[in-house]
Amino acid sequence: MKVSEAMSHPAVSLPTNTSLRQVAREMAEYGVGSVLVTEGGALRGIVTDRDLALGALARNLDADEAVDVVMTSPVITVDVTDDIHAAYRTFRRSGFRRLPVVDGHRVVGVLTVDDMLIDVFQRLADLMGPVAWSVLEEPPGPPSTDTRSRGA
Numbered sequence: 062m063k064v065s066e067a068m069s070h071p072a073v074s075l076p077t078n079t080s081l082r083q084v085a086r087e088m089a090e091y092g093v094g095s096v097l098v099t100e101g102g103a104l105r106g107i108v109t110d111r112d113l114a115l116g117a118l119a120r121n122l123d124a125d126e127a128v129d130v131v132m133t134s135p136v137i138t139v140d141v142t143d144d145i146h147a148a149y150r151t152f153r154r155s156g157f158r159r160l161p162v163v164d165g166h167r168v169v170g171v172l173t174v175d176d177m178l179i180d181v182f183q184r185l186a187d188l189m190g191p192v193a194w195s196v197l198e199e200p201p202g203p204p205s206t207d208t209r210s211r212g213a
Contacts, residue, residue, distance in 0.1 A: 062145040068162045070170030082124035095159045106132030138163045
């Protein structure tokens with residue numbers, strides 16, 4: 062499976078001179094926890110809701126400050142053609158919960174830990190499907206009092 066199949070897209074992006082207030086508004090409007098920061102189409106950073114809370118509010122920054130004062134830069138990314146296992150490794154090494162997905166130098170989406178959990182649950186469902194069907198074909202009855210089949 063490729064990163065492109067698991068990622069959320071399109072990514073919400075704003076220019077580096079966007080105010081912290083506007084970043085928070087965009088996050089609320091789009092229902093996202095991060096915004097990519099770009100300049101001239103190039104990825105310059107990422108800002109998360111946590112960055113706003115701990116980086117801006119906790120430091121008493123003015124809401125009109127530009128987002129680049131709290132964004133994380135440089136940004137760790139994954140490529141749209143990367144195998145999903147490479148993305149798992151990148152998440153483990155980086156400790157981040159969101160990774161921008163790039164196609165060359167162009168940002169095409171965001172891969173989140175939540176996206177990865179969906180992948181895990183789908184794989185688990187695929188694995189457990191046959192087991193679940195076998196259980197459904199033989200519904201549980203009353204507990205057996207026969208101890209021979211339980212190794213007693």
